[in-house]
Amino acid sequence: MTVSTAQQRLAAVAALPLVPAGRPIGMPGVLRSLQDLWAYRELLGLLVRRELRARYKDSALGFLWSLARPLTMLLVYYIAIGKFLGAEQVPGRPGGIPGFAVFVFTGLTLWTLFSDIVAGGTGSIVGNAGLVKKIYVPREVFPLAVTGSALFNFAIQLAILVAATVLTGQAPALATLGYAPLALAVALVFAVALAFFLAAVNVTLRDVQYLVEVALMVMMWASPIIYSWSLVADKLPAPWMAEAYLANPVTLAVLGFQRAFWMQGADHVYPDHLALRLAIALGVGLVLLVGAHRVFARREGDFAQEL
């Protein structure tokens, strides 16, 4: 009986096509990569779950800890900057930002997503060296698994944000809610593009992950998260400086997000043509994403030997 199964197997094998091992040396098309990723979607799901479950596995509060950081940041910024430095608008004093807590949390929610993906993605290939060296899987799954777990945390924060706006009686209006998915798409596309590029570079140049940490700190303050756009617009003398500031896709995404969820500031000053700017940023981001993926794919075959 074993003989017949063996013969069946041999016959079946003979019928299978001869396929190249791993990825071909020539540039794999984006399509081929997407096909590969689709075939490994279950693995991607498992890796995302691994990231989430393993992170707070032995702690009593579990994944609630992942909320501790943004909530603490919110509290710190609200008290230190909103109250002490007087950034919050109070009755009887002109200027300031109305609904400062919601304002900060809106920006922080989107920023946390962006920085988690970029910082986590950069270290993802090096961090999974054991797997990269021993098993063939499309290497894209590692930065994407980081993206998945960051999105999960983002979803929870977003739920809290929406609940907060409803509780403060300032539920998002349908008219401006459309900015939210657009802003999210811009932030996501740029974050994933950076994650691919930096993950590949970090394999040969380990300094990158530390550089990224520093750069992210600067980037956070380069976007109107803690302060409002109107404060910046007043301080920049030349129009081109404002344009330069607005060329930052993260800034645009944050502004779009605020437009959607920060209803107390509905009459606040926003840059002109915000939706158009976001759309352009999305287009540029998609091109960069494809480019970053190509860099990633070209270097991918050498990951195992560089680690």
Next chain:
Amino acid sequence: MTTPTSVIVVDGVSKRFIIRRDKSLKERAIHAVRRGRTSEEFWALRDIDLEVAAGSTVGLVGHNGSGKSTLLKLVGGILRPTTGTVAHRGRVAALLELGAGFHPDLSGRENVYLNASLLGLSKKQTDGYFDEIVDFSGIEPFIDSQVKFYSSGMYVRLAFAVAVHVDPEVLLIDEVLAVGDEPFQRKCMDRIRQFQSEGRTIVLVSHSASQVHDLCDRVVVLDGGHMLFNGATDAGLHVLHRGYEEAMRLEEEAADTPRPMATVGPVRLLDARGLSRSSLTAGDEVTIEVTFVARETLRGWRGAVTIENGQGQVVYGANTHRSGLAMPDLDRDAKVTFHIPRLDLVKGTYSISAILESFEGIPVDVRAHAVTFDVESDGAATGIVDLRAAVQVERAESRA
């Protein structure tokens, strides 16, 4: 049977590694200024052409650093060849390191799913195999505890259990068979044999000659990135053995050890007519002749020889002490002969080592693998000794 299809085709593959010495930005900046060479090239493999037939088991052997593991990784798609192409049919599962995907903080159950998925199994397929996997690993009571609390044996058993239940056409194994306790090892070997009988293809990297001898139908010998040999297992192991001998001889020459009081001189294997031979037929009459070279007078010395087979197993040993010989003082060269009336060994490659010992039995000088010889026979026997059994079959007169 029709001609077997090739499941793995390696065509003109070379692999170059670049050893970079500048992993940090600072070093890169310095090198950019100095314009020094910042990397070295190293060819791990050169122009390898190899086809592996479906259903065969191929052993990759060679010294450390000969490129075995690199070749396996190229076949598995983990590395990309610098030149040439590697292609395969069907699913290839690489067992390069057991439990590579295990996460210490996750439970055994979660890790089974994760690892199976890494090896290319869908969740549904894993569901189907799950009980079998747990059963095979024999760690059922602990399947829901985190793997960081597992003993290393349990860890490896679970990992192997997952790996062998993945349903691959081609299985790549890199020195992972020597795991677990003895019963588990036997279980693993049985599983490998089952894989073979099911017509799956196995490519195996191993340093254990006996394992390769047991499992493989073909052997590929690599040396310094070149393919030295590709053919039958026995001949391949012979080539490998010769290579080791050569290396050992060079090493001995290089080593500057103090000269012993006396040394083992030439060792010869003679046939019945007194002619030096390196290939024999099972059952031949032979004599091993060892010359011991005197430097200073050595009293009460012993001369010994051992015969090892290709797997490094001693198949015979004899010495002058056990034979009860009264030894003359070794003040001039002495010749000791071991006359063997019938060399009843099975087909294979063997080597003779000669040892000079002091009267307490402490080795004074050793000449390891001084002579290598082949034994030819009709090939009907396996094991060590050719007992020349006459085999018959008889039918019972009536049914019981």
